[in-house]
Amino acid sequence: MLTGTSKLVRWLSPPCCLICKEVHGGQRAICLLCEMKLPQNTLSCRQCGLPLSTKIRRPSTQGPPSERCHACYRHPPHFSQTLAPFLMQTGMRELIQLWKFRGQSQLTPLLAALFESAAPFEYTRSLPESAVLVPVPTQWRRQIRRGFDHTWLLAEALRWQLPDKYEVKPWLQNTRYQTPQHQLNRRTRIQRGADRFVVHRGVAGRHIILIDDVMTTGSTARSAAAACVKGGAESISVWCLARTPPEDKTTDALR
Ligand SMILES: [Zn+2]
Ligand SMILES: [Zn+2]
Numbered sequence: 001m002l003t004g005t006s007k008l009v010r011w012l013s014p015p016c017c018l019i020c021k022e023v024h025g026g027q028r029a030i031c032l033l034c035e036m037k038l039p040q041n042t043l044s045c046r047q048c049g050l051p052l053s054t055k056i057r058r059p060s061t062q063g064p065p066s067e068r069c070h071a072c073y074r075h076p077p078h079f080s081q082t083l084a085p086f087l088m089q090t091g092m093r094e095l096i097q098l099w100k101f102r103g104q105s106q107l108t109p110l111l112a113a114l115f116e117s118a119a120p121f122e123y124t125r126s127l128p129e130s131a132v133l134v135p136v137p138t139q140w141r142r143q144i145r146r147g148f149d150h151t152w153l154l155a156e157a158l159r160w161q162l163p164d165k166y167e168v169k170p171w172l173q174n175t176r177y178q179t180p181q182h183q184l185n186r187r188t189r190i191q192r193g194a195d196r197f198v199v200h201r202g203v204a205g206r207h208i209i210l211i212d213d214v215m216t217t218g219s220t221a222r223s224a225a226a227a228c229v230k231g232g233a234e235s236i237s238v239w240c241l242a243r244t245p246p247e248d249k250t251t252d253a254l255r
Contacts, residue, residue, distance in 0.1 A: 112157030
């Protein structure tokens with residue numbers, strides 16, 4: 001509910017949508033039309049969230065597809081499921097860049113709400129008792145430059161939608177100072193080793209939900225999940241806002 005002062009501020013300076021820049025009457029930082037047009041990741045690999053092509057889906061006469069991409073079929077990651085309801089494309093890309101690289105941490109609740117509304121209900125409402133949200137950390141120098149820890153804020157905002165028993169824990173530590181992931185090419189990202197994270201002993205026996213903003217090659221999630229397995233985690237899944245579509249369309253065959 002808006003207060004009198006808030007109503008006056010809105011009347012004097014009506015909000016512009018962060019994506020299309022048009023004035024709108026909604027309560028959110030983006031207009032309803034832009035929200036409806038956000039790129040959804042509707043058909044994706046159940047294990048890594050990679051968008052899958054409908055054209056090469058197996059005919060129904062051959063039974064249901066396993067809904068896994070080639071990469072997960074050949075080299076399965078340690079996480080069993082990825083929930084990435086959006087694609088890193090127009091709309092979501094602008095929002096994430098404003099949030100992450102322009103210091104607009106106030107967008108965190110909006111991004112969490114968009115995730116919640118787009119994610120399948122059963123994913124977030126049927127979590128194991130042992131589930132715990134663990135943000136994938138960035139290197140501390142980058143956090144200082146950014147002014148906030150974006151994955152921690154996102155994890156906290158997502159937790160508000162869950163029952164009280166679920167917590168956010170800083171159980172992963174990023175040990176290396178490296179070139180930021182978004183400045184690297186795909187091959188270099190994949191070549192990064194699996195030992196860049198150390199894990200807290202609390203992960204033992206727990207269902208770990210890794211929280212990240214974007215999954216591109218999946219190498220960060222694979223490394224983080226490998227560290228959790230080393231620490232004795234019972235199972236691992238990944239929640240992220242958006243998945244980057246593959247550069248090579250031939251990689252998205254269903255197996
Ligand atoms: Zn708009
Ligand atoms: Zn996959």
